[in-house]
Amino acid sequence: MHVTVWNEGQHEKTNQRVMKAYPNGIHNAIAEGLRERGFDSVGTATLDDPEHGLTDEVLAKTNVLLWWGHMAHEKVSDAVVDKVHKRVLEGMGLIVLHSGHFSKIFKRLMGTTCNLMWREIGEKERVWVVNPAHPIAEGLSNYFEIPETEMYGEPFGIPEPDSLVLINWYAGGEVFRGGCCYYRGQGKVFYFSPGHETFPIYYQKEVRQVIANAVKWAAPTNGPKIPVENRAKPLEDIEIKEF
Amino acid sequence: MHVTVWNEGQHEKTNQRVMKAYPNGIHNAIAEGLRERGFDSVGTATLDDPEHGLTDEVLAKTNVLLWWGHMAHEKVSDAVVDKVHKRVLEGMGLIVLHSGHFSKIFKRLMGTTCNLMWREIGEKERVWVVNPAHPIAEGLSNYFEIPETEMYGEPFGIPEPDSLVLINWYAGGEVFRGGCCYYRGQGKVFYFSPGHETFPIYYQKEVRQVIANAVKWAAPTNGPKIPVENRAKPLEDIEIKEF
Amino acid sequence: MHVTVWNEGQHEKTNQRVMKAYPNGIHNAIAEGLRERGFDSVGTATLDDPEHGLTDEVLAKTNVLLWWGHMAHEKVSDAVVDKVHKRVLEGMGLIVLHSGHFSKIFKRLMGTTCNLMWREIGEKERVWVVNPAHPIAEGLSNYFEIPETEMYGEPFGIPEPDSLVLINWYAGGEVFRGGCCYYRGQGKVFYFSPGHETFPIYYQKEVRQVIANAVKWAAPTNGPKIPVENRAKPLEDIEIKEF
């Protein structure tokens, strides 16, 4: 099981507060959380790496990809997005984090605007579990609290999730579907809203727990392949008419 | 309530069997079925019309758009697809018919390959209702039969429908999710698999009934707008921290 | 289209604050809201009526039933619950309101505990639309506010809704799936959490709008019947083996 954490890694270069919050980059904070929870093959990749670090070789060996982006969505090459999209539909798990809601890959997979409301005043957030039977809720209590957060609010322009696991509450008056599962092709996608470039959210244990749970849930299964439009043979005893 | 039936209208120009089955084009057969069922404002549009017949004016007044395409999906301009996509997410209903599963607009909205299996031997099809409470099942019996059809088979590379209304059975041994509802943005999408360019399926009363039901279901509602990423004000009594 | 509003009607007899809030009973406040919005055949029924007002004749003519109960769930006769359950599965719409989450009929239809968290301090509630394309969101803004409410909180022990339309936010820190659609048999069920016996919530225009929308959505359709376990004939040309 190989996990790749992708981070655009731009804020870290220019913003003192981001450098302070994530001195090794957001990707390494997330990767550390996974390693702590027993994942022993966790790589990272960033926008500035050749091919954004997502070469054919890396994508081929990646079972689950995590995606963090914010200010540079448009700088991600369409060729890389095409490859990631294809890999997800073929079975690679994808975990889209926070501002990744506006990434090319998430919008491509959802088919919608992925628009939302937002506010950045460091207000309190509570993340509530609404499907306690779901494996992504493993080890959680009814809710966990993020002391200071960026608000993301409804209506969120996404397809209705195949399973809705988490709903966020914000002190300022909003709610948000913050943990959303999707089956897409032979792959699985999880959107998880908590996280930010300056708040130290990716160090919080419950957030790391959810991400680790999501990686396990999104791991590829060895199921059937969706055909690349194939002509199918009928059962032997059916009459074949010519057309 | 204005309905526009879009048909690429290419087979009708070159294929004798299609000309015979649909002498006025597939779009007019479908439009006729809607007019019979009381829709009094039904227009048509085809690939060869200027802007494919989908000008800003036509799209603005269209409440529900039906889409039939097959051999010329790639000839549909991206600019028109962009406009239709935007209109659907803003509330216009969309009914995608049969081979329209491979249209640019359907693949854009689904985010997946929309691949399937197929076979064209004029075999028998039965369309079973699996959600009898759904308005798209209005007036149907447990199933209806299409005497000669093209088979479309699973696995079908689509997102799990928000409501699955119809499942098809084929004599040759396959099944297919043939009536699939999706909420996307402020709009609704229905995929309906029965139909073909040479089989006279769009004259069949149950098929016309489903299409008419789907148009009613997909009609726009006057609900809230999904924000174009807006900064939201908090409740008045929340402390605003500076970031 | 005939609508019946059922209210246990017990609080109104003993509690001064309820008498003051709903001098004609909760059922009449709800019925008034429907009549204002053009429903011209709206009846009411209460626990103390013979057969709780839900005689065979009343149930036979009711297209959509609304249910409000709180302190007397256990006094509802099982025979009446059996009949309502049967009618819903045969197509009658059912709108379950607020504390009706613990009614026998709702628990029977859901198959789960329908447990929740609660708090009654008159805090602020905001009801957010998360599916703006759904007909139950017709005429709403992104959210509406209830100035003083009873909090109902997650995790809510219900099946994942077939469509989730509304999520509630509470000042005290909770969220709740407050507008939940279910298809059940040939019928439709909507659970709507806002409402209370002392807060004047059933006079609020947005609440009345949602209830009216829900009644329209839940109206019976004339679809196929789910069989009462029937032996089916095969297609004529299949070999019949004896077993």
Added chain:
Amino acid sequence: MHVTVWNEGQHEKTNQRVMKAYPNGIHNAIAEGLRERGFDSVGTATLDDPEHGLTDEVLAKTNVLLWWGHMAHEKVSDAVVDKVHKRVLEGMGLIVLHSGHFSKIFKRLMGTTCNLMWREIGEKERVWVVNPAHPIAEGLSNYFEIPETEMYGEPFGIPEPDSLVLINWYAGGEVFRGGCCYYRGQGKVFYFSPGHETFPIYYQKEVRQVIANAVKWAAPTNGPKIPVENRAKPLEDIEIKEF
């Protein structure tokens, strides 16, 4: 991980063909399939055992329960059904097999009639995967075939599944949602239609594979508890009004 396979075990006592097909009882054939696939703690229980073999002790240690019944659904005591229902909602997985669709426990959990069409002529069945990303599809091809089967047909009186994994095709002209996942409370439920008391279906490797996959999927997770209606404390800074 402890699995208990429950079988009413009545056909095996009186019907020569059943005795021949399942000389050790259906439960032991199913248990054998699980042991083959690495489950090392698999028990069995039958109707005629004291408390139907489902004592408090057995239920307490069971992580996933499988249920096969047909002719004796009404002989299952309500007290046992109550206990199983409670355990499922608290997290125990439940796999309901074939004619178990009419068991008390399945109808209780679904809240619907669970009616269907049927025919017993030993026709051919094909089980198609429609969600290849789901863990229950692990190791399957696009479809598998059951040479001789009992037909179960739509419309099937169940709630729309939370995930629909399998759809069955029958030679005689029907389809059926044959692999249905449900989240209920803290537990998971899978209905799997293939199986029968005389056809040797529970020896077939693909059927055993699906059952083993389903047991893994339905295993309890250690998520939050749904409250037994609790009064919740608000955030500290909210004003408490007296009511």
